[in-house]
Structures are given as C-alpha cells and as structure tokens.
Amino acid sequence: MEILKVVNLKKYYGDVKAVDGISFTVERGTVFSLLGPNGAGKTTTVEILEGLRKKDEGEIYYFGEKKESLDSETKRKIGVCLQKSAFFDNLTVLETLKLFRGLYGKGLKLSEVVDLFQLEKIERRRVKTLSGGQLQRLAVAVAFINDPEIVFLDEPTTGLDPQARRQIWSVIEHFKNQGKTIFLTTHYMEEAEKLSDYVCIMDHGKIIAEGTPSSLINSSGLKTVVEFDSDQNVDVKYLEKKDGHYVVETDTPEDLIKELLRRWNVSNIVIRKPNLEDVFLKLTGRDLRE
C-alpha cells in the first residue's frame, strides 16, 4: 500500500532550484532513501513532507489522500527526526521522552523505547551532558515515540562513530520488521545500500536514478571496480581520482592490474564489486561526499 506519494514537487529559492519537479512513491513497510550530495535538495524535500516548509508546486498524498498542508490527524501518524534537534538542556533523557510521549497522548511504552534505543545507562543524564551520538540516539527515539506509521529521518547518522551508526541501523530494521515505513535521507551510500528497499538518487534538485540498490547497481553497467594508489599520473580512464587514489571500472580486472603493475608505480590494489557510490560517480562524475 502506498503510504506516501509525491508528484512533480517543486521548491525554488530565487534562482536556486532546490527541488525541481520530483515524483516518487513510498510503500508501507519499506525503507525509502533519498541519497545525494550536500545541497542536492534532500532536506528541502523532507521538510516539505514534514510540513515544515511550503512547496511551490506539486501534489503530496499521505496515506492515499491528497493534502495541501499537514493536518493534525496526519501529523499524529508521522514521526520526525530533524538534522539538528533542539531539546531542553536541563531535562533528563527520560523526562524528555516523557514530555514528547505526553504531547501525543499515545505511543510506545517508555520502557520499550529506553530498551530499544539502549538508553538505560543515560536515562537520568541531563540532555546538556550528552555526547553527539547519545543526543542523536535520543532524537531518533523521540521520532518513534508516538508509534507513527512513517518516520522521517534526515541524515540520522551524520557525524556518528561506526558503533553508534550501527545501533541506529538496527532500530531502523527493527521498526521496518514491525511493518513501519522509514523515509531516510543520507549521503552515506553504504547506509543506503544496507538499509533501503528503494533508493532515489538526487542531484541538483532532480532524481537522476531510482530503484532497489541492486537494480541501480546492475543497470549502471558497472562490472568490477579496481582501486589503487599511485603518485604518478596513471593513464587510465577513472571514475574518480583524489589525492593519488584511483577508482576504476573494468570488465577485465586481471588484465587491468597486470598492465598497471607493468607500467606504473601502484600500490594498495583492491578489487571489489560496484556499489551505489560508484553508480553516483558514473552518473555525475562527482563524489557523494563533495
């Protein structure tokens, strides 16, 4: 069932076409990701969907119904985790959860949330004493507290260490398995690849590719990727070259590596399968992190 549908959505800031006519559908019980570099238009898109910014044009259907703006009934069925969250510094983690739970008057049990998000050890800590990772865990927990149908998470793992990131991934998977829908924006291709059922890759306000992670990789035509380092100007067609690090696509990795070793001074050679980052590089010639 379609939980969210967007048709030809547009938002311009003067000359900047932040969102330039995008359309997509999000199915219930899936993780849907908007992937793209900084400035692609991801945040503008989710903030319109969350009711925080006004669209210029386009149609938005929540739970099958077209809405011009978000009414309170729809708001109760969505959860939101903004890129930067502001909580009350002097409340504890538990008090913060209680506050938000109380505002909705319905939702998950506090003990369940504390458990799922592994907040036991910090539940009595004041918000102002939390680390970035702990604060982010709280922000994601708050997004789920009203037991919403769909949760919007805007770059929920940016700046987190790998362990904290994996913790957030596991709660996303948990809620998906419960039939909830997750709308994720990220510029981490690894994250999008691991979690998503469907990915839209955005660049300059437009969707430039979409599909399941594996279908995007398969239809890109990329076969094998070889990475290596060299301090020379290696004469090879590359997907990316940065600080002496080359990323090259090839159908014949063995021949390529033999040739590289014969002609150039190369080291740290890695052969791997293509990933979403390579797809983006191939489509745009740019890096997702740029």
Ligand SMILES: Nc1ncnc2c1ncn2[C@@H]1O[C@H](COP(=O)(O)OP(=O)(O)OP(=O)(O)O)[C@@H](O)[C@H]1O
């Ligand atoms: N309030 C605003 N006024 C003017 N321009 C804006 C405003 N908000 C965003 N933009 C511009 O719109 C474009 C899209 O920005 P947006 O924040 O949606 O991108 P993003 O993909 O979410 O990037 P990030 O990963 O940095 O959050 C950018 O060029 C940005 O500078």
